[in-house]
Amino acid sequence: MSSDRKRQPPxxxxxxxxxxxxxxxxxxxxxxxxxxxxxxxGREVFYNLxxxxxxxxxKRGASEIIGNLDDDEAExxxxxxxxxxxxxxxxxxxxxxxxxxxxxxxxxxxxxxxFATFALSRIAAQIATILDTLPLSMRRAHxxxxxxxxxxxxxxxxxxxxxxxxxxxxxxxxxxxxxESLSETD
Numbered sequence: 416m417s418s419d420r421k422r423q424p425p426x427x428x429x430x431x432x433x434x435x436x437x438x439x440x441x442x443x444x445x446x447x448x449x450x451x452x453x454x455x456x457g458r459e460v461f462y463n464l465x466x467x468x469x470x471x472x473x474k475r476g477a478s479e480i481i482g483n484l485d486d487d488e489a490e491x492x493x494x495x496x497x498x499x500x501x502x503x504x505x506x507x508x509x510x511x512x513x514x515x516x517x518x519x520x521x522x523x524x525x526x527x528x529x530f531a532t533f534a535l536s537r538i539a540a541q542i543a544t545i546l547d548t549l550p551l552s553m554r555r556a557h558x559x560x561x562x563x564x565x566x567x568x569x570x571x572x573x574x575x576x577x578x579x580x581x582x583x584x585x586x587x588x589x590x591x592x593x594x595e596s597l598s599e600t601d
């Protein structure tokens with residue numbers, strides 16, 4: 416029973432031989448149309464009828480159809496076709512740019528602002544820890560320093576530590592400022 420299923424062509428398909436005869440084209444021309452076979456039974460290749468029709472309209476039928484239209488209808492058809500081509504070009508360009516960005520991200524040459532915020536926050540936390548221990552380290556290393564010097568150092572370190580702790584809040588603002596400055600120069 417399973418062998419009966421294998422021998423039946425997929426539903427909604429036509430054999431390659433029928434496509435070639437019906438459209439009066441060569442196998443090479445069909446190959447250039449970019450159609451993918453919908454299935455194969457033995458040596459016989461089958462194509463989806465809807466795909467064949469769509470390709471025929473795009474490749475050959477469009478010129479035949481336009482030839483039967485009056486001038487205004489033909490111009491409208493050309494404009495629609497031109498608009499479609501422009502949209503396809505824009506979509507292809509956007510996909511290409513997106514893929515290039517993904518490739519650069521995979522290679523480590525491009526990072527997201529979310530990652531930058533995360534990484535800088537972690538680094539800032541490490542810096543804050545070092546800054547916290549600095550006054551105590553200075554007292555141990557230099558016992559001759561007066562308490563007022565250590566207090567002044569502690570105040571300045573607190574300012575730096577607070578700035579470092581705010582890096583995750585500051586980064587989005589800095590990114591916005593940077594992007595605005597780029598758009599102003601364009």
